[in-house]
Amino acid sequence: MSFVKRYLIPRLVQYILVTFFGLTAVFLFPRFLPVDPIEQQLSQYQTFGVYVSPEQQEEMMNTLKQLYGLEGTLWEQFMVFWKRLFTGNFGPSLSRFPTPVNQVIRNSLPWTIGLLSTTTILSWIIAVLAGGIVGYYRKRWMEALDILVMIIRPVPYYVMALILLILFAYVFPIFPLSGGVGIARGLTLSWQTILSIIKHAILPALTLLIVGISWQFQSMKLIVQIVRSEDHVWYSRTAGVDDRKLVFNHVIRNAMLPMITQLGLQFGSIFSGTLITEMVFAYPGVGWILYDAVMKADYNLIMGIMCISVIAVTTSIFLLDLIYPFFDPRVRYR
Amino acid sequence: MEKVLEVQNLTKVYSVGSLFSRTKITAVENVSFYIKPSEILTLAGESGCGKTTTAKIILGFEEPTSGEIFFEGELVSKKRLKKREFMRKVQAVFQNPFESFNPLITVDDIFFETVYNYGLTRDRDEAIKIIDDKLRVVGLSFEDINGRYPSELSGGQLQRISIARSLLINPSVLVADEPVSMVDASLRMSIVNLFAELKNKVGLSVIYITHDLATAYYVSDRIAIMFRGNIIEMGPVEEVLTNPRHPYTRLLRESIPEADPQRKWSQEITIADIEYEEYLRQGCKFAGRCPMAKEICTRQVPAEIMVNDVMVKCHMYDDSKNEVWK
Numbered sequence: 001m002s003f004v005k006r007y008l009i010p011r012l013v014q015y016i017l018v019t020f021f022g023l024t025a026v027f028l029f030p031r032f033l034p035v036d037p038i039e040q041q042l043s044q045y046q047t048f049g050v051y052v053s054p055e056q057q058e059e060m061m062n063t064l065k066q067l068y069g070l071e072g073t074l075w076e077q078f079m080v081f082w083k084r085l086f087t088g089n090f091g092p093s094l095s096r097f098p099t100p101v102n103q104v105i106r107n108s109l110p111w112t113i114g115l116l117s118t119t120t121i122l123s124w125i126i127a128v129l130a131g132g133i134v135g136y137y138r139k140r141w142m143e144a145l146d147i148l149v150m151i152i153r154p155v156p157y158y159v160m161a162l163i164l165l166i167l168f169a170y171v172f173p174i175f176p177l178s179g180g181v182g183i184a185r186g187l188t189l190s191w192q193t194i195l196s197i198i199k200h201a202i203l204p205a206l207t208l209l210i211v212g213i214s215w216q217f218q219s220m221k222l223i224v225q226i227v228r229s230e231d232h233v234w235y236s237r238t239a240g241v242d243d244r245k246l247v248f249n250h251v252i253r254n255a256m257l258p259m260i261t262q263l264g265l266q267f268g269s270i271f272s273g274t275l276i277t278e279m280v281f282a283y284p285g286v287g288w289i290l291y292d293a294v295m296k297a298d299y300n301l302i303m304g305i306m307c308i309s310v311i312a313v314t315t316s317i318f319l320l321d322l323i324y325p326f327f328d329p330r331v332r333y334r
Numbered sequence: 335m336e337k338v339l340e341v342q343n344l345t346k347v348y349s350v351g352s353l354f355s356r357t358k359i360t361a362v363e364n365v366s367f368y369i370k371p372s373e374i375l376t377l378a379g380e381s382g383c384g385k386t387t388t389a390k391i392i393l394g395f396e397e398p399t400s401g402e403i404f405f406e407g408e409l410v411s412k413k414r415l416k417k418r419e420f421m422r423k424v425q426a427v428f429q430n431p432f433e434s435f436n437p438l439i440t441v442d443d444i445f446f447e448t449v450y451n452y453g454l455t456r457d458r459d460e461a462i463k464i465i466d467d468k469l470r471v472v473g474l475s476f477e478d479i480n481g482r483y484p485s486e487l488s489g490g491q492l493q494r495i496s497i498a499r500s501l502l503i504n505p506s507v508l509v510a511d512e513p514v515s516m517v518d519a520s521l522r523m524s525i526v527n528l529f530a531e532l533k534n535k536v537g538l539s540v541i542y543i544t545h546d547l548a549t550a551y552y553v554s555d556r557i558a559i560m561f562r563g564n565i566i567e568m569g570p571v572e573e574v575l576t577n578p579r580h581p582y583t584r585l586l587r588e589s590i591p592e593a594d595p596q597r598k599w600s601q602e603i604t605i606a607d608i609e610y611e612e613y614l615r616q617g618c619k620f621a622g623r624c625p626m627a628k629e630i631c632t633r634q635v636p637a638e639i640m641v642n643d644v645m646v647k648c649h650m651y652d653d654s655k656n657e658v659w660k
Contacts, residue, residue, distance in 0.1 A: 231433040238426050240418045240451030329483040
């Protein structure tokens with residue numbers, strides 16, 4: 001009971017408050033922008049040379065306002081915004097009218113989540129283990145690995161993505177150039193479809209893995225180098241604890257704590273996609289539609305993605321808070 | 335004269351600085367000492383004098399640049415230093431009790447780890463009995479540590495637990511690196527008394543590393559004063575502390591504040607040069623601060639001279655007939 005009272009409730013309140021303010025910011029910022037999306041839309045029609053009578057214009061304006069949720073005072077709009085949020089309806093996408101925003105996001109979110117959750121988890125595990133072992137043992141050949149990472153890490157991501165793309169899709173055409181799945185292949189559940197999805201995902205995943213592993217490897221290695229010379233490691237050694245147990249139970253486990261926090265934060269950002277990866281590989285993820293939405297001033301779609309992203313980040317931090325005491329007994333449910 | 339642990343010409347050189355300007359610092363220089371069974375030897379000196387490095391080398395946590403360690407007359411090779419057989423006989427207690435235990439693992443775990451690793455028993459109940467016995471020596475019981483994390487215990491408790499853990503396997507030498515500097519005064523005395531008791535009862539030898547001359551005087555048999563990696567004076571504690579020969583030992587003696595309102599805390603103390611500079615000094619490292627320094631001190635490293643029972647490393651005693659110094 002005291003767990004609920006002293007641990008869960010304060011964090012739950014915090015979670016709800018942060019989400020509320022985050023979403024309010026998402027609501028407010030576009031309204032402070034000097035561009036009026038409705039006038040923009042109308043002037044667009046006018047530049048096409050369409051004649052619109054004043055009554056029709058009035059009517060169009062009202063319809064658009066309704067679609068954008070821009071009717072009435074700011075307060076009324078705010079209420080509409082929350083109503084839309086709770087019913088999970090962000091209105092139609094404007095660049096893909098009349099497809100609803102929900103559906104646009106629903107189409108691309110699985111791609112992003114599939115790609116990013118795999119690479120995030122995989123790169124984290126590899127980096128923690130490799131960084132831990134290299135940081136602890138510091139053997140000669142391991143230093144070579146360290147230097148390799150040091151060379152790879154500063155390479156700009158898009159350069160590396162392009163190099164890999166040219167190498168493995170053009171010079172040695174092993175993997176497809178772009179897309180999430182083969183052209184003209186419907187998304188039916190068959191082995192061939194799954195194989196095609198995996199084949200398309202390998203290159204983008206590889207680039208994300210390389211980047212993810214290299215910087216996490218370096219931070220893990222640095223933390224381990226500090227932890228390995230802490231007194232409790234020496235003390236455990238005098239207790240006759242063997243080397244392997246020392247590495248995993250005492251060094252890596254302690255060094256992992258900041259890395260767990262880091263993983264939790266990364267998980268939240270999965271839902272907003274990775275713009276550059278998706279652009280270079282023309283991968284149909286959330287980053288790509290967000291870019292598209294910004295370019296086409298697709299208000300509703302931007303709002304939809306932003307809201308999901310805010311909720312994802314706060315939720316993952318909340319979940320992280322809940323699981324953290326399992327890793328660190330100093331943070332207890334009291 | 336039997337020696338349980340002997341250190342001969344131990345030297346440790348660290349290379350510090352950036353890639354382009356490396357300087358070598360000799361943290362421990364030609365240090366030799368021994369400890370007899372059932373004896374407490376104090377290594378004393380200010381912070382940064384190489385006490386802890388010496389301890390770490392003895393325990394095998396650091397590789398010495400040169401020099402040998404003998405255990406019961408047998409050379410301890412670098413490889414064997416890491417092995418359990420050596421650790422079985424030579425155990426350690428560290429300065430900071432809060433850092434001696436892995437914060438993520440319960441305290442009892444390391445006790446069982448020790449019992450099982452050194453093959454005391456395989457049986458859990460028997461292990462608990464062994465652990466409980468040793469904890470009672472320091473005034474605690476198994477119940478106090480069972481399932482507890484280090485963060486749930488106080489510093490004083492942890493330090494006593496840490497000592498009990500080291501004693502589990504009945505070592506013959508205990509290397510105690512500033513074991514009382516982080517605990518409060520009342521507990522300090524009981525820990526120091528515990529060392530004396532163990533020495534008398536089970537013949538434990540303790541290498542007691544400290545900067546606190548008061549407890550050193552109280553508990554130890556012999557004392558070695560270290561300064562910038564060198565042992566500059568070593569001998570029976572009474573003799574060294576009541577009649578200090580080396581100017582540095584005199585300085586240390588004077589720096590002990592006394593509970594006497596009439597006596598002001600000595601004004602003669604020169605603020606130390608930067609540690610680094612002193613380490614790089616040729617000749618006697620103390621020459622820069624020594625009130626009696628002569629020209630020879632900055633040129634030549636003083637030899638180890640025996641004056642009665644006491645070893646002194648100072649040019650003052652080069653030739654006892656030399657009148658210049660008087």
